[in-house]
Amino acid sequence: MNTDIAIDARHVGKIYGTGASAVTALGDVSISIKKGEFFTLLGPSGCGKTTLLRCIAGFETPTKGSIHLSGTDITYDPPYQRPVNTVFQSYALFPHLTVAQNVAFGLKMRGASSADVARAVDRVLALVKLEDFANRLPQQLSGGQQQRVALARALAPEPQVLLLDEPLSALDLKLRKEMQSELKRLQSETGITFIFVTHDQEEALTMSDRIGVMSAGALLQVGTPHDIYDRPATRFVADFIGETNFLNGTVEGDQVRIGTGDLLAVPLDGETGAVTLAIRPEQVSVTSAPAELSGKIIDATYMGTDTHYTIELKDGSPLVARIQSNSTGAFGVGDAVGVAIDARAVQVLKS
Amino acid sequence: MSTPETKRKAPRSKGVNGWLLSAPALILLLVAASGPLLIVAFYSVLEKGDYSGVRWVLSGEGWFRVLFEKDIFDQTISLADANLSIFWRSIKLSVATTIITFGFGLPTAWFIATRPAKSRAFWLFLITIPFWTNLLIRTFAIMEVIRNQGILNTFLIHFGLISEPIQILYTDTAVLIGMTYVYLPLMVLPLYAAIDRFDFRLIEAGYDLYASRWQVLRGVILPIIKPGIVAGSILVFIPSLGAYVTPRVLGGGKNMMIGNFIELQFGQGQNWPLGAALSTLLLLVVLVSLIVYTRASSKDNSNG
Numbered sequence: 001m002n003t004d005i006a007i008d009a010r011h012v013g014k015i016y017g018t019g020a021s022a023v024t025a026l027g028d029v030s031i032s033i034k035k036g037e038f039f040t041l042l043g044p045s046g047c048g049k050t051t052l053l054r055c056i057a058g059f060e061t062p063t064k065g066s067i068h069l070s071g072t073d074i075t076y077d078p079p080y081q082r083p084v085n086t087v088f089q090s091y092a093l094f095p096h097l098t099v100a101q102n103v104a105f106g107l108k109m110r111g112a113s114s115a116d117v118a119r120a121v122d123r124v125l126a127l128v129k130l131e132d133f134a135n136r137l138p139q140q141l142s143g144g145q146q147q148r149v150a151l152a153r154a155l156a157p158e159p160q161v162l163l164l165d166e167p168l169s170a171l172d173l174k175l176r177k178e179m180q181s182e183l184k185r186l187q188s189e190t191g192i193t194f195i196f197v198t199h200d201q202e203e204a205l206t207m208s209d210r211i212g213v214m215s216a217g218a219l220l221q222v223g224t225p226h227d228i229y230d231r232p233a234t235r236f237v238a239d240f241i242g243e244t245n246f247l248n249g250t251v252e253g254d255q256v257r258i259g260t261g262d263l264l265a266v267p268l269d270g271e272t273g274a275v276t277l278a279i280r281p282e283q284v285s286v287t288s289a290p291a292e293l294s295g296k297i298i299d300a301t302y303m304g305t306d307t308h309y310t311i312e313l314k315d316g317s318p319l320v321a322r323i324q325s326n327s328t329g330a331f332g333v334g335d336a337v338g339v340a341i342d343a344r345a346v347q348v349l350k351s
Numbered sequence: 352m353s354t355p356e357t358k359r360k361a362p363r364s365k366g367v368n369g370w371l372l373s374a375p376a377l378i379l380l381l382v383a384a385s386g387p388l389l390i391v392a393f394y395s396v397l398e399k400g401d402y403s404g405v406r407w408v409l410s411g412e413g414w415f416r417v418l419f420e421k422d423i424f425d426q427t428i429s430l431a432d433a434n435l436s437i438f439w440r441s442i443k444l445s446v447a448t449t450i451i452t453f454g455f456g457l458p459t460a461w462f463i464a465t466r467p468a469k470s471r472a473f474w475l476f477l478i479t480i481p482f483w484t485n486l487l488i489r490t491f492a493i494m495e496v497i498r499n500q501g502i503l504n505t506f507l508i509h510f511g512l513i514s515e516p517i518q519i520l521y522t523d524t525a526v527l528i529g530m531t532y533v534y535l536p537l538m539v540l541p542l543y544a545a546i547d548r549f550d551f552r553l554i555e556a557g558y559d560l561y562a563s564r565w566q567v568l569r570g571v572i573l574p575i576i577k578p579g580i581v582a583g584s585i586l587v588f589i590p591s592l593g594a595y596v597t598p599r600v601l602g603g604g605k606n607m608m609i610g611n612f613i614e615l616q617f618g619q620g621q622n623w624p625l626g627a628a629l630s631t632l633l634l635l636v637v638l639v640s641l642i643v644y645t646r647a648s649s650k651d652n653s654n655g
Contacts, residue, residue: 094571096574096575
């Protein structure tokens with residue numbers, strides 16, 4: 001038994017309803033989350049990430065598979081017997097209790113002595129910088145402060161794993177950025193395993209140690225933010241994380257022939273036949289001189305530091321390039337340009 | 352820029368208008384609500400008439416007779432046990448009715464509030480159906496169910512669960528069954544209103560924070576729906592205390608409640624001052640219990 005693993009989900013599946021109306025929320029997901037890790041489940045809404053989180057919290061029982069916490073099977077334990085706490089998307093603070101009473105709730109229910117509860121409440125409120133708000137009611141706080149109370153309440157019983165269900169989605173952009181770094185700080189200070197659910201790929205990339213990308217009830221790829229961004233395993237992952245151009249092509253020897261008839265020397269790993277090339281916009285450069293590919297600019301969007309050019313290649317397929325605005329000089333719509341692709345960075349996906 | 356003077360004037364003229372506009376309602380309230388009450392209170396300190404009515408002489412006899420009685424022959428004074436037991440039975444039955452309607456009302460209101468939004472109106476409609484029929488007719492219907500040859504006893508004897516009919520009619524139990532039936536909707540509706548506003552995600556939050564089902568009910572659900580519990584209890588307790596038809600029909604002549612006792616004084620008893628004193632006392636009991644109850648429940652709230 002690997003003692004470094006906090007949550008071990010094995011072949012977890014969840015089907016709602018029966019017969020013809022059955023809906024598969026989770027297909028067959030296996031995942032191991034290490035102790036002390038900041039792990040993010042990333043995917044569009046309806047991909048099953050929240051269902052998986054709720055199975056770990058105990059609000060849902062998987063229809064198949066098992067979930068282990070530090071080696072113990074918790075699949076069928078009720079939520080109040082799991083040393084796992086949740087920060088809810090809606091915060092779900094108890095409106096009839098003060099901030100301090102909200103934070104004390106979990107410890108009290110566990111039967112901690114009142115001295116221990118008081119000490120823990122003080123410590124956790126200091127951790128989220130809400131010492132001065134202990135006697136307020138939740139409705140007297142701003143959204144960001146309520147968010148901190150929700151965090152403090154979930155952290156106070158010192159769970160082995162903290163589950164966060166899109167906790168930042170209700171905050172405005174500036175507050176969200178603040179809370180992102182706040183969460184990272186809390187995670188490293190407490191050493192608790194965080195499992196974070198989000199549909200925001202930027203949030204996932206900046207905060208996580210590892211990311212699991214989900215779609216349609218399946219786990220598509222698990223890896224560090226670098227792995228996921230630079231080496232997406234499927235077209236879905238490449239498309240969902242950041243912006244990506246896709247060019248279809250066929251393997252010819254150690255090169256790929258794309259729709260324009262040009263050959264690109266991309267890194268191949270034994271692929272044959274039809275493939276899809278995933279090319280990030282920053283890996284495309286545009287020149288006024290002829291280059292390996294050629295095309296015509298059909299759209300230019302100035303974005304401050306960068307300008308996004310949409311280029312129509314000879315076969316009509318579009319390609320987006322992100323160029324630093326102050327580099328080689330600006331191009332206009334209609335300009336015929338040469339296009340170069342940093343072939344080493346291109347990701348080859350099986351079609 | 353407006354001067355301070357005009358600023359002060361504007362709201363004052365608005366206030367005068369406000370009083371003027373609400374005058375009809377205020378006059379109606381004063382005349383129709385406070386007026387009769389004052390007459391009742393005044394009658395309680397007058398002397399009893401020869402057959403009924405009052406003589407226009409001030410007297411403490413009415414209030415004295417609430418608690419004490421004088422022996423007809425030797426004029427010795429003793430506590431009026433009969434009166435006290437009627438008061439005690441009324442309070443006991445009203446508290447019991449409130450508790451039982453809460454016991455039935457909470458699951459009912461919860462059930463309705465957790466139905467899909469479309470069918471909720473239908474369930475609420477069902478709750479209000481009893482109001483469509485006269486209370487007296489409904490009470491006789493209950494009588495038909497619980498009397499010795501009634502549906503309940505016939506059923507139980509038929510299936511051999513009992514050999515002799517159970518005497519329910521004309522007991523406190525019958526009155527309790529009747530009042531619970533009559534006042535249950537008054538408990539369900541405010542509870543439903545409170546549960547309807549309840550955020551069910553808080554239940555998950557409770558479970559997540561190590562609270563068992565029972566602890567979630569006590570520590571999360573009940574404190575949050577407390578306004579509904581308070582409203583429902585008041586709506587059930589007050590009319591129960593003054594109930595007249597139900598104890599009259601189901602309790603028979605012997606198991607009187609305050610309402611019946613008061614009626615007796617104005618009718619057969621021919622003692623209007625005692626009846627008026629009893630009415631005033633009932634009003635005071637209700638007022639005091641209301642104040643105590645709402646004070647206690649709001650204090651609870653601030654302590655969490």
